[in-house]
Amino acid sequence: MSSPPPAFVQIAAERCSGCGRCVAACRQRIFTLEPRGRRKLAVMINRKPCDRCKRCIENCPTGALFTAPS
Numbered sequence: 532m533s534s535p536p537p538a539f540v541q542i543a544a545e546r547c548s549g550c551g552r553c554v555a556a557c558r559q560r561i562f563t564l565e566p567r568g569r570r571k572l573a574v575m576i577n578r579k580p581c582d583r584c585k586r587c588i589e590n591c592p593t594g595a596l597f598t599a600p601s
């Protein structure tokens with residue numbers, strides 16, 4: 532059995548400011564913000580519906596989102 536392919540979008544958590552723009556930008560509701568200590572961090576809650584539109588990447592002000600190598 533082969534392992535599943537990596538998610539199309541990856542999060543570099545250390546660059547995430549918790550602004551929530553990816554949550555607003557994604558029409559597939561893939562992101563949410565979760566508390567991490569005193570800050571918030573974007574996490575992907577359901578990767579399957581991703582249509583690879585890249586809206587999240589285009590709207591992230593810190594460059595925390597990137598495409599995984601295929």
Ligand code: SF4
Pocket residue numbers: 539540556557558559560561580581582583584585586587588
């Ligand atoms: S590429 Fe599009 S569908 Fe996939 S996580 Fe980003 S905004 Fe959502």
Ligand code: SF4
Pocket residue numbers: 542546547548549550551552553554572573590591592593594595596
């Ligand atoms: S848009 Fe970027 S910086 Fe803002 S919450 Fe999403 S991943 Fe984090």
